[in-house]
Amino acid sequence: MTQKAPTAAPPSVIVIFGAGGDLTKRKLIPAICNLKKQGLLAEQFAIVAVLHRQVSSEEFRGYLKKELPEVWDEHNPETWAEMEKRIYTSCLDFENVEGYGELKSLLTEIDNGQNTEGNYLFYLATPPRFFGRIAANLNAVGLSHEANADQWRRLIIEKPFGHDLASARELNQVLHENFAEHQIYRIDHYLGKETVQNILAYRFANSTVEPIWNHNYIDHVQITVAESVGVENRASYYEHSGCLRDMVPNHLLAVLSIIAMEPPNSFNANALRDEQTKVLRAIQPLSPEDVLKQTVRGQYGPGKQANREVDGYREEVDIDPESKTETFVAMKLMIDSWRWAGVPFYIRTGKRMPGRYTEVVIQYKHAPSAMFHKSTQSLRQEDLPANMLVIRLQPNEGIDMIFNAKEPGPSMKLGSVIMDFHYKDYFGSDPTTGYETLIYDCMKGDATLFKRADNIEVGWEIVAPILDVWGALPTRDFPNYAAGEWGPTAADELLERDGRKWKDCGTFCET
Ligand SMILES: NC(=O)c1ccc[n+]([C@@H]2O[C@H](COP(=O)([O-])OP(=O)(O)OC[C@H]3O[C@@H](n4cnc5c(N)ncnc54)[C@H](OP(=O)(O)O)[C@@H]3O)[C@@H](O)[C@H]2O)c1
Numbered sequence: 001m002t003q004k005a006p007t008a009a010p011p012s013v014i015v016i017f018g019a020g021g022d023l024t025k026r027k028l029i030p031a032i033c034n035l036k037k038q039g040l041l042a043e044q045f046a047i048v049a050v051l052h053r054q055v056s057s058e059e060f061r062g063y064l065k066k067e068l069p070e071v072w073d074e075h076n077p078e079t080w081a082e083m084e085k086r087i088y089t090s091c092l093d094f095e096n097v098e099g100y101g102e103l104k105s106l107l108t109e110i111d112n113g114q115n116t117e118g119n120y121l122f123y124l125a126t127p128p129r130f131f132g133r134i135a136a137n138l139n140a141v142g143l144s145h146e147a148n149a150d151q152w153r154r155l156i157i158e159k160p161f162g163h164d165l166a167s168a169r170e171l172n173q174v175l176h177e178n179f180a181e182h183q184i185y186r187i188d189h190y191l192g193k194e195t196v197q198n199i200l201a202y203r204f205a206n207s208t209v210e211p212i213w214n215h216n217y218i219d220h221v222q223i224t225v226a227e228s229v230g231v232e233n234r235a236s237y238y239e240h241s242g243c244l245r246d247m248v249p250n251h252l253l254a255v256l257s258i259i260a261m262e263p264p265n266s267f268n269a270n271a272l273r274d275e276q277t278k279v280l281r282a283i284q285p286l287s288p289e290d291v292l293k294q295t296v297r298g299q300y301g302p303g304k305q306a307n308r309e310v311d312g313y314r315e316e317v318d319i320d321p322e323s324k325t326e327t328f329v330a331m332k333l334m335i336d337s338w339r340w341a342g343v344p345f346y347i348r349t350g351k352r353m354p355g356r357y358t359e360v361v362i363q364y365k366h367a368p369s370a371m372f373h374k375s376t377q378s379l380r381q382e383d384l385p386a387n388m389l390v391i392r393l394q395p396n397e398g399i400d401m402i403f404n405a406k407e408p409g410p411s412m413k414l415g416s417v418i419m420d421f422h423y424k425d426y427f428g429s430d431p432t433t434g435y436e437t438l439i440y441d442c443m444k445g446d447a448t449l450f451k452r453a454d455n456i457e458v459g460w461e462i463v464a465p466i467l468d469v470w471g472a473l474p475t476r477d478f479p480n481y482a483a484g485e486w487g488p489t490a491a492d493e494l495l496e497r498d499g500r501k502w503k504d505c506g507t508f509c510e511t
Contacts, residue, residue, distance in 0.1 A: 188254050197437075300328070353487070361389070362388065363388055
């Protein structure tokens with residue numbers, strides 16, 4: 001089968017708001033450089049770094065070179081020389097509309113000099129409180145206006161999209177007053193991960209998968225997003241956000257929706273996002289009693305990680321020593337649909353876990369046949385390990401199928417074996433940041449991997465009852481897990497009550 005090679009994105013200017021920040025340095029510039037290296041940027045291309053302080057283009061280029069030696073080393077000097085001369089700076093205060101007039105003049109100048117055709121990608125790498133104001137100021141000076149059918153003006157915004165359902169709705173409303181929905185690209189870098197997209201390929205490009213992807217064959221699903229790091233330098237954000245807001249409405253539900261959605265009619269942005277929203281809407285709303293029974297919150301105390309003593313959350317810099325902020329969440333969700341009737345989805349995420357893992361476990365039901373009952377092992381049906389599919393999003397991206405095989409020898413003895421697919425064995429290691437695809441897709445006008453307003457709101461609707469109950473009943477038992485553990489014991493009990501247990505990430509356990 002011949003596949004079309006990707007073509008370079010159309011001429012455009014990427015305007016990065018908050019270009020002096022961490023995200024720009026760590027992710028955006030390296031991603032743009034990778035796109036350049038892969039020939040996916042047009043010749044007519046420029047970057048405008050919007051900064052708080054007056055910094056010349058020359059100074060900013062010097063700063064990037066100094067801060068990103070590895071990016072510099074990875075690219076040949078010609079690539080950098082090409083990139084460098086296309087980087088400009090603009091100084092403004094996000095909140096002050098005056099500076100936006102100057103930005104507009106600079107963009108016109110660049111269009112004239114570099115033939116970028118008035119196509120602008122505004123990347124808001126800024127604290128979230130500025131999203132609405134920047135969109136309004138861009139609109140006020142006419143920078144959101146697309147002059148003709150060929151010209152585009154797009155806005156990428158980073159998470160978090162609001163703090164709860166009301167603020168998410170408010171943000172969507174302000175954005176819609178200034179940009180049309182088709183111009184808004186809400187980034188969830190999880191969706192940019194190759195392996196998340198590979199779930200779509202695995203499910204929908206293989207005829208053997210979909211027929212058994214339902215309650216007839218699947219016992220339950222587990223989704224784990226474990227971080228080994230603590231709060232790092234995000235204390236002021238995290239203290240107000242907590243783990244639930246930070247991870248669940250966006251990343252975990254994005255993965256869940258891709259696992260659980262119905263096949264879209266096409267690999268088209270709206271078709272895909274319709275199905276994702278539909279399945280999230282089918283999640284059974286949690287009553288206050290359900291919240292108490294089906295959700296678990298935790299906070300890490302001091303502990304040991306990789307033989308190193310680490311502080312508890314409350315001892316971290318800029319954290320309230322009495323903090324009630326959760327750093328771990330687990331919950332059981334049920335989906336009201338024909339496909340998923342009676343199949344629990346257990347999700348968990350936390351900081352200071354034993355390792356950095358993102359895994360999806362599809363636990364199949366036991367094989368119905370009791371024919372091995374009379375084998376030498378005298379296996380009963382429930383003793384025979386059930387098949388398990390493990391989709392590893394990180395590390396060691398790949399897919400494992402665990403199934404039963406006969407052990408060599410004269411008797412009929414069974415054992416679990418693993419059929420494993422490692423992404424890097426087939427496709428080489430993936431040196432990308434995860435942002436390349438997202439930036440490229442936005443320049444091409446493909447919103448498939450971005451969130452639509454309704455995707456965002458339904459995510460907040462799902463967690464709203466949890467926020468309400470947890471807000472009304474502050475916990476008294478924090479910290480309730482030690483750094484380096486898999487969360488509080490209540491998270492294990494959540495599954496044990498249903499006769500199940502979490503699969504240890506990074507290993508293969510028998511059911
Ligand atoms: N960092 C990451 O790896 C990461 C990962 C995922 C998502 N995100 C999201 O990406 C966004 C950006 O993250 P970040 O860590 O790069 O942000 P950041 O460092 O907190 O802020 C970016 C820049 O905004 C500038 N700024 C603040 N107020 C301003 C104002 N009134 N006018 C003009 N400039 C102003 C700051 O410049 P001054 O310091 O000069 O004031 C700062 O350099 C956030 O929404 C974050 O949640 C970040």
